[in-house]
Amino acid sequence: MFDTADELLRKIRLGEDTTLELKAVGFRGDKVSEPQRADLADEIAAIANTAAGILVLGVSDDRDVVGLPLDRLDAVERFVFEICTDSIRPPVAFRTQRLELPGADDKPHAVLKVEIPRSLFVHQSPGGYFHRQGSSKRVMPPELLARLFQQRSQARLIRFDEQVVPETSYEDLDPELYRPFFGTSSDELTTLRKLRLLRDDDGGEERVSVAGVLLCTQEPHHWLPGAFIQAVYYNGSRPNSNVQLDAQDIQGPLQLQVRRALIFVERNMKVAARKDPAREDLPQYSLQAVFEAIVNAVAHRDYSIHGSKIRLFMFSDRLELYSPGSLPNTLTVDSLPLRQSTRNELVTSLLARSPVDDPRGRLGRRYLMEKRGEGVPIILDESRRLSGKEPVYRVLDDAEVMLTIWAADPGSTEGAGSATG
Numbered sequence: 001m002f003d004t005a006d007e008l009l010r011k012i013r014l015g016e017d018t019t020l021e022l023k024a025v026g027f028r029g030d031k032v033s034e035p036q037r038a039d040l041a042d043e044i045a046a047i048a049n050t051a052a053g054i055l056v057l058g059v060s061d062d063r064d065v066v067g068l069p070l071d072r073l074d075a076v077e078r079f080v081f082e083i084c085t086d087s088i089r090p091p092v093a094f095r096t097q098r099l100e101l102p103g104a105d106d107k108p109h110a111v112l113k114v115e116i117p118r119s120l121f122v123h124q125s126p127g128g129y130f131h132r133q134g135s136s137k138r139v140m141p142p143e144l145l146a147r148l149f150q151q152r153s154q155a156r157l158i159r160f161d162e163q164v165v166p167e168t169s170y171e172d173l174d175p176e177l178y179r180p181f182f183g184t185s186s187d188e189l190t191t192l193r194k195l196r197l198l199r200d201d202d203g204g205e206e207r208v209s210v211a212g213v214l215l216c217t218q219e220p221h222h223w224l225p226g227a228f229i230q231a232v233y234y235n236g237s238r239p240n241s242n243v244q245l246d247a248q249d250i251q252g253p254l255q256l257q258v259r260r261a262l263i264f265v266e267r268n269m270k271v272a273a274r275k276d277p278a279r280e281d282l283p284q285y286s287l288q289a290v291f292e293a294i295v296n297a298v299a300h301r302d303y304s305i306h307g308s309k310i311r312l313f314m315f316s317d318r319l320e321l322y323s324p325g326s327l328p329n330t331l332t333v334d335s336l337p338l339r340q341s342t343r344n345e346l347v348t349s350l351l352a353r354s355p356v357d358d359p360r361g362r363l364g365r366r367y368l369m370e371k372r373g374e375g376v377p378i379i380l381d382e383s384r385r386l387s388g389k390e391p392v393y394r395v396l397d398d399a400e401v402m403l404t405i406w407a408a409d410p411g412s413t414e415g416a417g418s419a420t421g
Contacts, residue, residue, distance in 0.1 A: 005099050008113060012056065012063055012101075016135035019053040024060040025068055025076060032079045038126035040080075041087035044116060045125035046137035048092045049148065052118045052166055053132070055080075058101075058111035065101045067109025073098060076112050089124050091306045093117055093225075095167065117166030118202070120304075122148050160304045161214070161344040164199050164207035165223045172208055173197065177253055178216040181353050196346055210303060211346040214254050215354075221251050226309040226324065229261050229298075233268040233314040250312075254298045254347070255354050258368060261294045261312060262287065268314050269407070284407040285319060286382035289391075291363045292375040293403055297323040299348050299369060305399075321403045326395055333393045337380060340373040379405070 016022055021043050026034035035043075040055075047053035057076055058068040068076055077096055084092045095115040100108040122129065122145070129145050130137045140148065170189070182191050192198040197212035213227075214220050220227040229250040235243040246268055250260045265285065272282040297310050302325025311322040327333070328343035342348050351369040358365065364378075383391045389406035396402055 005101055008056070008099065009101050012059055012065070015063060016061070018050060018132050018134060021047065021053065021055045022059040022061055022063065023055065023057050024066050025057050027072060030075060032076060037083055037087060041083045041125040042127045042130050043137055044084060044092055045088050045123040046130035046132045047116045048119040048123050049130060049140070050132040053116050055114040055116065056111055057114065058109065065103040065109050065111065067103060068111060070110055073110060073112065080112070080114055085307065087126060090121050092119065092123055093306060115167060120152055120163065122152055159345055161211040161346045162196050162199070162209055164201045165210055165213050166201070166207065168208035168213065168223060170198060170206060173212060173216045174218055180355070181350060195350070209346070211344070211350060214303070214347060215350050216253065218252060220253060224303060226305065226307045227303065229257055229310045229312055231261060231264045231312040235316060237315050237317055239313065254351065255368065257298055258291070258294050259357055262291055264312070265290050265314065265319065282408065283386070285405060286386050288363050289379045289382035289405065290319070291365070292378045293321050293405065295351065295368050296375050297321055299351055300328060300343050301325055302343060317407050319405045319407065323401045324399070325401070326398045327401060333395060336376045336393055379403070
């Protein structure tokens with residue numbers, strides 16, 4: 001929306017309306033003093049509760065481009081981030097862009113453009129529930145609020161991974177990523193629509209679906225901020241930055257996230273060796289079990305929880321994997337080895353078409369998902385075989401699934417060393 005400086009300047013010249021809010025910014029020392037945090041939160045929530053819109057910081061209400069000091073841009077962007085994540089419930093998704101626009105003096109001035117997509121949720125800000133009417137925000141009357149809750153809850157009945165991602169388009173898709181899903185079809189646009197990677201939004205504009213962003217774009221986290229894996233390796237049994245030996249934010253399409261996360265584990269786990277009579281490697285973890293655990297995490301996590309990421313922590317005695325969201329549907333921890341259920345049907349169906357990059361044949365899979373319900377039994381059996389301990393699944397506060405895989409003890413065998421993979 002108004003992607004170039006010229007387009008944005010033309011819109012500013014027309015003045016504020018339902019889709020445009022302008023704000024000059026004042027500072028006290030290094031901190032933003034104007035607009036007030038609560039007031040700006042109300043404005044942002046009103047836009048999200050109405051339709052997609054833009055907030056431009058550095059332009060006054062009377063359309064004068066006053067700009068932002070270059071050395072304050074980070075502070076202003078942080079101010080917006082804190083408001084959208086801490087002052088509004090549920091948090092509001094947004095995108096920022098730094099631009100230069102000519103002011104009345106014909107000199108370029110820095111501004112911050114904040115894009116706020118139409119939300120699937122109803123947002124409450126410090127002043128209550130607001131919507132936008134023309135260029136002003138208004139408190140929603142009870143009947144409108146009730147109707148909006150009903151409309152947006154119905155919209156969420158469409159599976160989240162099939163919903164459209166605002167401000168995306170066909171051009172954001174990477175052909176190298178989506179063509180493996182095509183089979184013999186050569187009509188790209190028709191096939192993308194049939195696969196539900198492209199869908200129309202409420203305004204009739206064609207957008208990329210959540211599944212399309214996750215599997216067919218190079219930077220899913222650009223639109224879905226939590227769509228990555230945070231991996232950390234500690235040389236100890238507790239999280240402690242003083243003994244942190246390796247850390248990586250594993251980004252990219254889901255197929256690549258799985259591969260990179262597996263490489264991270266293999267790089268950091270210890271491997272013992274024994275001769276009996278030939279050399280035999282004894283790793284801390286079964287790569288097949290770790291692979292299944294990572295695939296399950298990216299396939300079944302709840303992507304609708306804004307900003308929540310998968311976390312992979314390695315310690316000296318265990319591996320912990322945290323996946324946002326509770327168990328899907330009626331699954332319980334006890335029924336995990338026995339039953340199948342999924343939260344993201346479209347994502348899992350596409351992962352089932354994604355070949356595994358496994359030239360040495362160590363993972364026992366041709367595709368990332370086989371959809372036979374074997375993943376959890378493999379995790380349990382393979383891990384128990386190595387360490388002698390049962391992996392543990394837990395649900396934390398009905399908001400996160402935690403898996404603990406215990407490490408085998410390579411130190412108990414002669415010739416222990418580090419993995420070279």
